[in-house]
Amino acid sequence: MSLFSRLFSLLTQAMLWLAAFISVFPFYWMIAGATNTANDITGGKFTLGTNLIPNITKFFELVDVPLVFFNSLVVAIGGTVLTLIVASLAGYGFEMFRSKTRDRIFGGLLLMLSVPFAAMMIPLFVMFSGVGLMNTYFAIIAPGIASIFMIFYFRQNTKAFPSELRDAARMDGLQEWQIFLRIYMPVMRSTYAAAMIILFMTNWNAYLWPLIVLQTNDMKTIQLVVASLATAYTPDYGLIMVANVLATLPTILVFFLLQRRFVEGMLGGVK
Amino acid sequence: MSGLKLTGLRKNYGAHQVIKGVDLVVEPKEFVVFVGPSGCGKSTLLRMIAGLEEISGGDLTIGGVRMNEVDASKRGIAMVFQSYALYPHMTVRENMGFALKYAGESAANIARRVNEAAKILELHKLMDRKPRDLSGGQRQRVAIGRAIVRHPEVFLFDEPLSNLDAELRVQMRIEIARLHKELQTTIIYVTHDQVEAMTLADKIVVLREGLIEQTGAPLTLYDDPDNQFVAGFIGSPRMNFLPAVVKNGALTLPEYDGQVIPMPPVAAKLAEGAEVTVGIRPEHFRTGGSASLDLTIELIEHLGGESFAYARQGKANVITIATGTGRNWASGERIQATFDPASVLLFTAQGARVR
Numbered sequence: 001m002s003l004f005s006r007l008f009s010l011l012t013q014a015m016l017w018l019a020a021f022i023s024v025f026p027f028y029w030m031i032a033g034a035t036n037t038a039n040d041i042t043g044g045k046f047t048l049g050t051n052l053i054p055n056i057t058k059f060f061e062l063v064d065v066p067l068v069f070f071n072s073l074v075v076a077i078g079g080t081v082l083t084l085i086v087a088s089l090a091g092y093g094f095e096m097f098r099s100k101t102r103d104r105i106f107g108g109l110l111l112m113l114s115v116p117f118a119a120m121m122i123p124l125f126v127m128f129s130g131v132g133l134m135n136t137y138f139a140i141i142a143p144g145i146a147s148i149f150m151i152f153y154f155r156q157n158t159k160a161f162p163s164e165l166r167d168a169a170r171m172d173g174l175q176e177w178q179i180f181l182r183i184y185m186p187v188m189r190s191t192y193a194a195a196m197i198i199l200f201m202t203n204w205n206a207y208l209w210p211l212i213v214l215q216t217n218d219m220k221t222i223q224l225v226v227a228s229l230a231t232a233y234t235p236d237y238g239l240i241m242v243a244n245v246l247a248t249l250p251t252i253l254v255f256f257l258l259q260r261r262f263v264e265g266m267l268g269g270v271k
Numbered sequence: 272m273s274g275l276k277l278t279g280l281r282k283n284y285g286a287h288q289v290i291k292g293v294d295l296v297v298e299p300k301e302f303v304v305f306v307g308p309s310g311c312g313k314s315t316l317l318r319m320i321a322g323l324e325e326i327s328g329g330d331l332t333i334g335g336v337r338m339n340e341v342d343a344s345k346r347g348i349a350m351v352f353q354s355y356a357l358y359p360h361m362t363v364r365e366n367m368g369f370a371l372k373y374a375g376e377s378a379a380n381i382a383r384r385v386n387e388a389a390k391i392l393e394l395h396k397l398m399d400r401k402p403r404d405l406s407g408g409q410r411q412r413v414a415i416g417r418a419i420v421r422h423p424e425v426f427l428f429d430e431p432l433s434n435l436d437a438e439l440r441v442q443m444r445i446e447i448a449r450l451h452k453e454l455q456t457t458i459i460y461v462t463h464d465q466v467e468a469m470t471l472a473d474k475i476v477v478l479r480e481g482l483i484e485q486t487g488a489p490l491t492l493y494d495d496p497d498n499q500f501v502a503g504f505i506g507s508p509r510m511n512f513l514p515a516v517v518k519n520g521a522l523t524l525p526e527y528d529g530q531v532i533p534m535p536p537v538a539a540k541l542a543e544g545a546e547v548t549v550g551i552r553p554e555h556f557r558t559g560g561s562a563s564l565d566l567t568i569e570l571i572e573h574l575g576g577e578s579f580a581y582a583r584q585g586k587a588n589v590i591t592i593a594t595g596t597g598r599n600w601a602s603g604e605r606i607q608a609t610f611d612p613a614s615v616l617l618f619t620a621q622g623a624r625v626r
Contacts, residue, residue, distance in 0.1 A: 171322075173345075
């Protein structure tokens with residue numbers, strides 16, 4: 001191996017280690033923080049401590065954890081399932097049905113991706129308060145159901161769905177909705193899995209819109225609770241880190257359960 | 272088994288007409304092959320018969336019943352697709368029984384019919400495997416099995432052997448011929464491979480640009496084509512076409528140094544100076560005859576049992592010559608390629624056959 005290629009290899013490895021460190025260290029710090037007191041954390045301690053149990057106990061005393069998790073799960077699961085249904089139906093429709101206006105409508109949708117959420121926040125608030133939906137789960141979930149990014153993602157992946165499978169299903173006597181349910185959905189399960197992880201994470205971590213539409217403590221999601229812990233005059237970082245660890249667990253669980261399918265789905269797999 | 276009748280069948284995509292009025296009768300139990308170059312409309316025509324494409328005009332009857340608006344699943348048709356189109360998430364058994372399950376057949380009946388088809392196609396050992404665990408040939412057999420279990424009136428095959436390698440293609444071709452004999456069903460088969468068409472068909476339908484050029488038995492199309500297109504399409508290697516001029520009751524070949532060959536026996540009177548095209552099949556050089564062409568061999572292909580010489584004179588088009596074993600021929604050699612003038616076909620400048 002020449003000196004140049006050895007240097008190049010060393011440099012590549014160094015870059016990768018740096019990237020890995022930048023990605024993993026905050027996660028480690030969060031876990032280490034959960035085991036330390038606020039003073040230790042602000043004092044710059046990075047190693048594991050002994051304050052985990054008191055931090056957890058204090059968190060469970062301060063927060064109605066089952067209720068908060070229930071709220072978060074309703075929002076995350078509800079949002080994920082409804083978005084998957086709407087986006088995959090739309091993606092399937094856009095790809096499968098020929099129409100002169102199809103690409104114009106799709107182009108219009110893509111254009112809407114450039115509108116920032118901040119610009120839609122107030123109109124959405126006015127709309128939802130107008131129809132009396134404030135402080136409901138549906139209010140959190142609804143604006144994200146017709147996710148343009150997800151429709152785009154499903155349409156792109158549907159291009160890999162063999163049209164002859166649809167023809168074969170039609171010959172076998174299936175109606176369009178049956179083809180979607182019995183053939184398209186099982187065949188595209190990797191695409192669904194990848195979308196499910198992204199959507200679950202997005203809905204679970206949603207902060208700004210829930211903050212706007214949720215008005216009572218009994219409806220608060222875990223992200224709002226974590227944020228509220230940080231707003232005290234002297235924030236208890238150990239407590240905050242415990243809350244963060246707990247808030248991260250479901251996302252990690254979903255990712256590990258669907259990991260293989262996630263990779264296939266992101267590669268546009270049809271299995 | 273039912274026959275089919277296509278009367279003035281048309282298909283438009285907007286202003287673009289892809290099938291321009293097709294009239295065809297397919298007899299019960301007949302094996303009909305649609306051939307033609309890419310984009311000629313053969314697959315579209317098949318999909319119209321299947322009910323996968325709407326019919327823009329004309330009538331389609333199957334077993335005497337008009338089927339234009341009838342749903343694909345209710346036409347009594349089963350189709351085998353080029354890419355097999357097996358459901359990847361189902362086992363072979365589930366794939367084969369799927370249509371019957373949807374038609375509301377009892378589990379016992381489904382099992383009986385699936386096993387019956389599996390026996391015909393020797394699929395027993397593969398029944399619980401998923402399509403991804405099968406080879407190309409096995410997948411194709413499953414696809415055929417899926418069609419058989421439905422006991423259709425008509426089988427449609429859309430280029431079913433295109434995705435297989437050469438050896439498997441020959442095997443499957445024999446298998447399909449055997450199945451036709453055994454099941455005694457009406458089959459419509461689309462291919463661009465004229466060898467498949469010649470070996471399988473009772474009747475070949477040659478299509479070009481959405482129209483039927485000629486319909487007939489394989490050897491009729493080979494021996495007696497209606498036009499230059501059919502003559503060129505049927506037969507492998509392709510027929511040689513040489514531009515010629517009628518002069519003094521013989522044919523002069525201006526591109527071949529003005530060589531003269533005798534006029535083949537045709538009833539039509541050709542005017543002096545008329546421009547025509549001479550068609551000579553490569554294999555007609557093998558048997559020899561009283562007519563000949565002086566040519567220089569450019570290249571020789573030895574296939575073992577047969578050799579093909581590619582020869583020309585000057586800048587004229589290359590002529591393919593089947594030489595039999597032809598092992599003593601060499602590139603650059605000047606030869607006299609002999610043939611029987613009676614085997615030569617004549618076409619007008621517009622491509623119509625002169626008989």
